[in-house]
Amino acid sequence: MTKSESEWTWKELPVGNVVLEPGNASQYRTGDWKSLRPVLNKEKCIHCGLCYIFCPDMSYNLNEEGYFIVDLFYCKGCGICAKECPTGAISMVEEEV
Amino acid sequence: MGKRVGMEVSIAAAEAVKQANVDVISAYPITPQTHIVEYLSELVANGEFDAEFFCVESEHSALSVCVGAAAAGARAFTCTSSQGLALMSEITYIASGLRLPMLMIISNRTLSSPLSIWNDHSDVMSIRDCGWIQFFTENGQEVYDHVFISYRLSEDRNVILPVIVNMDGFILSHVIEPIELIDQERIDQFLPPYQPLHRLHPDRPVTMGAFALPSIFAEAKKAQEVALRSSMPKILETWKAFGEMTGRYYHPVEAYKAEDAETLLVTMGSFGETASVAVDMMRQEGRSVGLLKVRLWRPFPFDELKKAALGAKQLVVIDRAISVGGPGGPVASEVKSALYGSDNRPVIYDFIAGISGRDVAPQDFIKMVDKAEIEIEEGNREGYEIYGVRE
Numbered sequence: 001m002t003k004s005e006s007e008w009t010w011k012e013l014p015v016g017n018v019v020l021e022p023g024n025a026s027q028y029r030t031g032d033w034k035s036l037r038p039v040l041n042k043e044k045c046i047h048c049g050l051c052y053i054f055c056p057d058m059s060y061n062l063n064e065e066g067y068f069i070v071d072l073f074y075c076k077g078c079g080i081c082a083k084e085c086p087t088g089a090i091s092m093v094e095e096e097v
Numbered sequence: 098m099g100k101r102v103g104m105e106v107s108i109a110a111a112e113a114v115k116q117a118n119v120d121v122i123s124a125y126p127i128t129p130q131t132h133i134v135e136y137l138s139e140l141v142a143n144g145e146f147d148a149e150f151f152c153v154e155s156e157h158s159a160l161s162v163c164v165g166a167a168a169a170g171a172r173a174f175t176c177t178s179s180q181g182l183a184l185m186s187e188i189t190y191i192a193s194g195l196r197l198p199m200l201m202i203i204s205n206r207t208l209s210s211p212l213s214i215w216n217d218h219s220d221v222m223s224i225r226d227c228g229w230i231q232f233f234t235e236n237g238q239e240v241y242d243h244v245f246i247s248y249r250l251s252e253d254r255n256v257i258l259p260v261i262v263n264m265d266g267f268i269l270s271h272v273i274e275p276i277e278l279i280d281q282e283r284i285d286q287f288l289p290p291y292q293p294l295h296r297l298h299p300d301r302p303v304t305m306g307a308f309a310l311p312s313i314f315a316e317a318k319k320a321q322e323v324a325l326r327s328s329m330p331k332i333l334e335t336w337k338a339f340g341e342m343t344g345r346y347y348h349p350v351e352a353y354k355a356e357d358a359e360t361l362l363v364t365m366g367s368f369g370e371t372a373s374v375a376v377d378m379m380r381q382e383g384r385s386v387g388l389l390k391v392r393l394w395r396p397f398p399f400d401e402l403k404k405a406a407l408g409a410k411q412l413v414v415i416d417r418a419i420s421v422g423g424p425g426g427p428v429a430s431e432v433k434s435a436l437y438g439s440d441n442r443p444v445i446y447d448f449i450a451g452i453s454g455r456d457v458a459p460q461d462f463i464k465m466v467d468k469a470e471i472e473i474e475e476g477n478r479e480g481y482e483i484y485g486v487r488e
Contacts, residue, residue, distance in 0.1 A: 005309070005310055005312050005313040006312040006313070008313055008316055009316060010315075010316040010317070010319040010320045010323070011320070013313075013316060013317060013320050014295070015196045015257055015294055015295065015324075016194070016195045016196030016197065016257070016295065016305065017194075017195075017307065017309065017317050017320075018295045018303050018304065018305055019303060019304035019305075019307050020295075020303055022302045022303075022304070
């Protein structure tokens with residue numbers, strides 16, 4: 001686990017700021033960028049997976065019940081999933097502060 | 098010892114690139130750098146030089162290829178001039194920020210406009226702060242020698258920075274000079290194969306060129322700044338090792354008849370040789386004039402310059418680039434910064450001369466010293482002018 005970028009001192013940085021640990025971008029929270037968040041109405045969902053396919057941040061994951069569920073740690077609230085959903089099962093609601 | 102051969106300086110530079118066992122060459126032709134890249138492409142095409150030669154569509158791509166090659170662990174070379182360097186400028190900051198060793202020779206040429214193919218230092222001054230180690234050379238031998246010096250320094254584990262060797266376009270690049278070529282065996286001893294610290298390889302994946310948030314950017318830049326500043330001992334050590342091999346010793350600031358001189362000329366690049374002739378002429382007339390030649394432009398040798406300049410009454414700095422609307426020429430500006438904190442600092446008179454390749458003869462240096470001495474005598478302590486402009 002890489003430590004948070006705000007903890008590194010200049011002397012600790014690898015030469016050229018090379019990132020030596022592969023895949024650590026997954027530790028970066030983009031979920032706090034959003035002002036709207038997607039909410040799924042499971043009654044309307046037909047499990048087509050278009051939200052999963054179109055999500056530009058790969059924030060949707062298939063759960064054990066067969067629903068595609070958004071991971072709000074990454075979701076930026078762009079609304080593409082709601083726009084693409086053919087049954088209108090996803091609606092964008094305002095983030096609560 | 099090696100052979101002494103009469104050859105064009107650009108060809109000597111290309112020969113040095115071959116002798117340095119460069120793996121990847123990527124360049125786009127632009128006057129007056131063209132002969133270097135032309136000759137290298139011939140060597141590769143004829144099978145005389147085992148390197149990858151990339152024909153790219155622009156200088157932006159030329160340096161980008163070098164960045165990729167160095168990231169993959171190759172020894173990379175490029176060269177350019179003027180507008181080509183301007184187009185490359187974005188990537189110069191990337192190469193140094195990523196700490197990728199490589200060499201770029203700049204055959205210095207004026208930046209447009211007005212369009213001009215001739216020599217001055219306006220091209221490299223546009224990327225002054227790009228974070229590369231930057232040398233200036235006075236003659237062809239220095240260009241040839243600094244190819245080996247630069248690669249050894251650039252790849253040193255205590256340095257790991259890209260290097261620029263500046264040579265004045267046409268004045269050096271197109272001139273035929275006797276060049277002492279060094280035997281390959283000795284080059285191979287001086288310059289071992291490149292062993293990258295980090296490189297792109299599928300067996301051990303790393304990310305280069307990642308995004309940095311404001312919370313870490315300043316730390317990254319501090320690390321880069323310290324790396325460039327603390328390369329100085331290694332620069333001196335590399336020059337010393339080269340001197341022991343060839344008998345040619347180089348220093349950050351070269352002094353010529355400077356001891357006890359009341360007036361010191363300060364030059365950078367090929368001006369140095371002509372100015373030394375002018376100093377000889379003035380010394381013959383009994384005038385107390387010497388010369389300082391700035392060889393290392395980045396990291397700027399503040400201490401060496403101070404040591405060499407303090408004691409003189411006045412410095413006559415001859416710049417070959419204008420900082421329009423700025424504090425005078427770029428060299429004078431640095432010299433003033435170097436001396437600002439010192440007591441009894443000399444008065445500095447700054448001339449811009451030889452821009453866009455206008456000839457500056459020994460007599461011109463004498464005229465500039467005459468003018469500066471009179472002006473300073475009359476109380477002008479902040480002299481700055483473009484020399485020889487028709488009013």
